[in-house]
Amino acid sequence: MREVAIIGIGQTKVHEHWGLSIRDLAGKAIFAALKDTGRESVEALFVGNMLSGLIDQQNNLGAVIADWIGFKGEAVKIESACSSGASAFRAGIVAVASGEVDSAMVVGVEKMTDAAPTEVTSALATAADSDWELEQGVSFVGLNALVMQRYMHEYGWKHEDFAPFSINSHANAVHNPYARLPFSISTEQYNKAGMVAAPISLLDASSIGDGAAAALIVPLESVRGDKRAVQILGSGAATDTISVHSRKAPLFLQAAYLSAKRTYAQAGMSHEDMDFFDLHDAFSIMSVLSLEACGFAEQGQGPRLGLDNEITPKGGRIPICTRGGLKARGHPVGATGMYQIVESVQQLRGECGETQVDGAKIGMAQNIGGSGASIVTHILKIA
Amino acid sequence: MREVAIIGIGQTKVHEHWGLSIRDLAGKAIFAALKDTGRESVEALFVGNMLSGLIDQQNNLGAVIADWIGFKGEAVKIESACSSGASAFRAGIVAVASGEVDSAMVVGVEKMTDAAPTEVTSALATAADSDWELEQGVSFVGLNALVMQRYMHEYGWKHEDFAPFSINSHANAVHNPYARLPFSISTEQYNKAGMVAAPISLLDASSIGDGAAAALIVPLESVRGDKRAVQILGSGAATDTISVHSRKAPLFLQAAYLSAKRTYAQAGMSHEDMDFFDLHDAFSIMSVLSLEACGFAEQGQGPRLGLDNEITPKGGRIPICTRGGLKARGHPVGATGMYQIVESVQQLRGECGETQVDGAKIGMAQNIGGSGASIVTHILKIA
Numbered sequence: 001m002r003e004v005a006i007i008g009i010g011q012t013k014v015h016e017h018w019g020l021s022i023r024d025l026a027g028k029a030i031f032a033a034l035k036d037t038g039r040e041s042v043e044a045l046f047v048g049n050m051l052s053g054l055i056d057q058q059n060n061l062g063a064v065i066a067d068w069i070g071f072k073g074e075a076v077k078i079e080s081a082c083s084s085g086a087s088a089f090r091a092g093i094v095a096v097a098s099g100e101v102d103s104a105m106v107v108g109v110e111k112m113t114d115a116a117p118t119e120v121t122s123a124l125a126t127a128a129d130s131d132w133e134l135e136q137g138v139s140f141v142g143l144n145a146l147v148m149q150r151y152m153h154e155y156g157w158k159h160e161d162f163a164p165f166s167i168n169s170h171a172n173a174v175h176n177p178y179a180r181l182p183f184s185i186s187t188e189q190y191n192k193a194g195m196v197a198a199p200i201s202l203l204d205a206s207s208i209g210d211g212a213a214a215a216l217i218v219p220l221e222s223v224r225g226d227k228r229a230v231q232i233l234g235s236g237a238a239t240d241t242i243s244v245h246s247r248k249a250p251l252f253l254q255a256a257y258l259s260a261k262r263t264y265a266q267a268g269m270s271h272e273d274m275d276f277f278d279l280h281d282a283f284s285i286m287s288v289l290s291l292e293a294c295g296f297a298e299q300g301q302g303p304r305l306g307l308d309n310e311i312t313p314k315g316g317r318i319p320i321c322t323r324g325g326l327k328a329r330g331h332p333v334g335a336t337g338m339y340q341i342v343e344s345v346q347q348l349r350g351e352c353g354e355t356q357v358d359g360a361k362i363g364m365a366q367n368i369g370g371s372g373a374s375i376v377t378h379i380l381k382i383a
Numbered sequence: 384m385r386e387v388a389i390i391g392i393g394q395t396k397v398h399e400h401w402g403l404s405i406r407d408l409a410g411k412a413i414f415a416a417l418k419d420t421g422r423e424s425v426e427a428l429f430v431g432n433m434l435s436g437l438i439d440q441q442n443n444l445g446a447v448i449a450d451w452i453g454f455k456g457e458a459v460k461i462e463s464a465c466s467s468g469a470s471a472f473r474a475g476i477v478a479v480a481s482g483e484v485d486s487a488m489v490v491g492v493e494k495m496t497d498a499a500p501t502e503v504t505s506a507l508a509t510a511a512d513s514d515w516e517l518e519q520g521v522s523f524v525g526l527n528a529l530v531m532q533r534y535m536h537e538y539g540w541k542h543e544d545f546a547p548f549s550i551n552s553h554a555n556a557v558h559n560p561y562a563r564l565p566f567s568i569s570t571e572q573y574n575k576a577g578m579v580a581a582p583i584s585l586l587d588a589s590s591i592g593d594g595a596a597a598a599l600i601v602p603l604e605s606v607r608g609d610k611r612a613v614q615i616l617g618s619g620a621a622t623d624t625i626s627v628h629s630r631k632a633p634l635f636l637q638a639a640y641l642s643a644k645r646t647y648a649q650a651g652m653s654h655e656d657m658d659f660f661d662l663h664d665a666f667s668i669m670s671v672l673s674l675e676a677c678g679f680a681e682q683g684q685g686p687r688l689g690l691d692n693e694i695t696p697k698g699g700r701i702p703i704c705t706r707g708g709l710k711a712r713g714h715p716v717g718a719t720g721m722y723q724i725v726e727s728v729q730q731l732r733g734e735c736g737e738t739q740v741d742g743a744k745i746g747m748a749q750n751i752g753g754s755g756a757s758i759v760t761h762i763l764k765i766a
Binding site: 021023057058060062064066067072077081087090094122129130134240242254369373374 | 406436441445447455457458459461463464473477478480481483506508511512513517620621622623625626629638641752753756757
């Protein structure tokens, strides 16, 4: 397969976009990505989306968005719950790397805020096991709360030890014009936040939203010498049991480990080569588990990275969520994986201002679907 | 890209499978396909499905099915309404052809009959344009009825002229043990059938159902000499406007034309080389429009092929729907594209008994999503 690169990126603010339909949102991100490249056409369109059927009463979203942007080529939707964005990105990579097409536009899009909150909660729960988890009455945040509770019990951490993850994401979002919650929070606020599903508080949980993010993938050889091009060094996906209770080690993200391992092998690198890690902080506990599974911390020691100030963009050993993460940039579920890619490209291009990681040349993005059931990892490098 | 082939196929009967969950159905088809090959593992799983989120309250179906079959690798769902099956098949082809993986299992699966009929009608309508078609109160069958009405008006055909399509599909289904409606119908029955949305009668419309069909794709070089292997000569996808009213020529399936054109070019062939055509007879009018767009008939002359007995497996110029088609094998929407592939393989292997096309060496399958918005075409050849 040939090497591939990202040549254009675009995104909308994550927001309550009540005046924009799902196709409007996707179109805005796609046209922004095209404008970023100076190109006017693409050969294939891959859409990452989870909930358009349930919330927007619209399936066939590939064709809907192709139509909206005036495109008649191949267009499909890829769905793997909250990792739909990265799964679509991976499909775009394979399409271009294989030689099947010479350009692929990938857009992650989700529109969630028109629906009632209970409807959104039910829709999100479809990421878990409908027959064996949801039948018991557990919600998606409830499932993650069980994992966090067990983690605290097993390794002796307190709730307050998770504060740095949320604080870091919020602090970084302040400098991201596309973020949903661009305000900082204090340790005191974190410790006082109301519980959603104990021990997950409002400030441990990411915010849903409406948004779209897009990237154009082309062969690397076609953009040699372009200093804004970002090469894709590795792409790996793996799965784990859909039910958390089926796992022998429910505190270890096996699919994160496997997908990162494949991606490191493709790139010929290890976690030590990463200048930043755009991880999937849907809940604070997921940040911890991702860092551990990908080699940045020993099992049970993830919170230490936060407490030791190692996750911040300025001086941290492994800066995470430098544009706000799911927690504060927001989590428009099927779009999130593409926000991570777009933000990683911004870091590698040196466009992140106050939260720029100095000298960032290589970064990793990881997108998680369900309670760790589908995990997709990418490693990017400034070309 | 390297050449690829299908080495194993599996399917369930299309039926009201009230005792089987969506994962049971998919598992049965996958294990049957593995058994057909003698292999025990795969490297990637692609799931074609349209409605699991809406009807089964289950998203993340790639991970759900991977878990069920005991697989930890890459697994995603591909959705393009009723062409989800062929879109997933195409993703599997590109994954193997590129060298990214050495085997890809593709399963199309849908479970629809547990839901109330009105719920299914609403769910199917999400294949059309939610904002600009459904808002007007039109159903999916209603949209197709408008197209059929216009076609009859424009070219002077009567409703009875469409009878041979339904009669052929039903006659062929009698000999398919996996068919939903394995009984023959007469011209008189066709002409007396009650209207669903005039001029589409009950015997013009395909039947929904529960079912799964799977195929294992591997590199052609790994199965050289295997007389049951079926080579994939061409794969092409295209899109058209999502709304029928946006088309300049609503009686011409532009996306069928484009996707067939690409597929013919890849295979180095034309429609004249096809020994059969497994087309998407969701409604009789769609059979006619597909035949015309793919070169088998002049525009406006498609019904002539049926009236002249050219579509039957024994002696027809271009046999269609030789296992019963959507009309009588049944239309479990996201699975249909994979049923077409499985049935085409059966034809090429010479396993179709009473409906075997004598000497069939090359065949085409075409799967349609929405009212012609997403169309995916494949050409297969006995290796």
